[in-house]
Amino acid sequence: MATEKTNDNVRAVDRALDILMAFTATDYELTAGQLLKRVDLSRPTLYRLLYTLEQSGFLISSGEPQKFRLGPAVAHLSHVWTSSLDLNEVAKPMLRRIWEETGETVALFIPQGAYRSCISELPSTQPLSFKRGVGYRERIILGASGRAILAYANVTPEQLKEYAADTKVDLKKYTEELQRTRERGYAVSNQELIQGAVAIAAPFFNGGGQVAGSVGVFGPSARLEAGHVKKLGALLIKEAKLISEALGLRRG
Structure with missing residues (x-):
């Protein structure tokens, strides 16, 4: 009974x-x-x-x-x-899998107004590699990791114009690239911030469905060729979805 x-x-x-x-x-x-x-x-x-x-x-x-x-x-x-949530801890398994599979530098970024900041990084162990380190801060409109965030942030044309101030960004072309990012599910930059460097980044979302940041892979163009970039993009999308689910986003 x-x-x-x-x-x-x-x-x-x-x-x-x-x-x-x-x-x-x-x-x-x-x-x-x-x-x-x-x-x-x-x-x-x-x-x-x-x-x-x-x-x-x-x-x-x-x-x-x-x-x-x-x-x-x-x-x-x-x-x-939410109070007990540590994004670094939540994303650690996903970053580790990406790092082990690619051998390249992997980093996690969060938006901070007109900037984005690196809150976690696993540097590549290869002799030729690119890394910035935890705490690195860059304007959000520059680079793949920032573009992956902005593509899903519902920013207004006025905000984009403000973010692009004092840069050489062509807003018409940039808006088109944001659309391509949404279509692919990830952003790509080639020698945009560092000579010879390629970056691929995918967004992750919080439980409310708002973009919360991006996860990216960074390496030399000699290793990250076009065919390889597509595979990395698919890998990042998969792992970014797992980060989103860990943050409370329900499967659609």
Whole structure:
């Protein structure tokens, strides 16, 4: 009997979690009818769990017809999780895999207004290599790692113009390159910041779907030829998606 009761409790928790996970950034408010289409529950079971979740603060409801949305208890857990989140630790396995597979320098960047900063780097051990180091800061409009971020940042033409001030950036061509970056899923720069250096970078996103930074590979053009760049781009996209998921982004 005790085992059966434990199993029932576990199933109830699973079902309650299914209800919470039915909400998304775009469908943040759902009726009971809409929830029934998303979770495999009978109507009585759904209402019983909705009542329990509302009593414990995980859901709130209002309106006629009654609509449910996530409650303050979820916000509390989100705050705790975000506060304990260390991006370097989260991304470490992904950076290590890229580094081991490519043998090139791998780095993680985050946006800081008109700049982007390196917060983690695994330098290449090869004699001919390029590295900048943790703490390196560069204008976000320059280089692949910055372009990978801007391509998904919904920046306005005015912001781009501000970012490009005092540079030789052609904004028309740059805007076209941002579009190509979105089509490929990664950005490429060839000798843009360092003579003889090639950079490939892909964006990663936070749990809300906003671009949170980029992960890049850097090496000499002698090793990073066009065919190799495409393979590296695919690898970066794959690992950047894993970083995004680790930051809370749900699989689309």
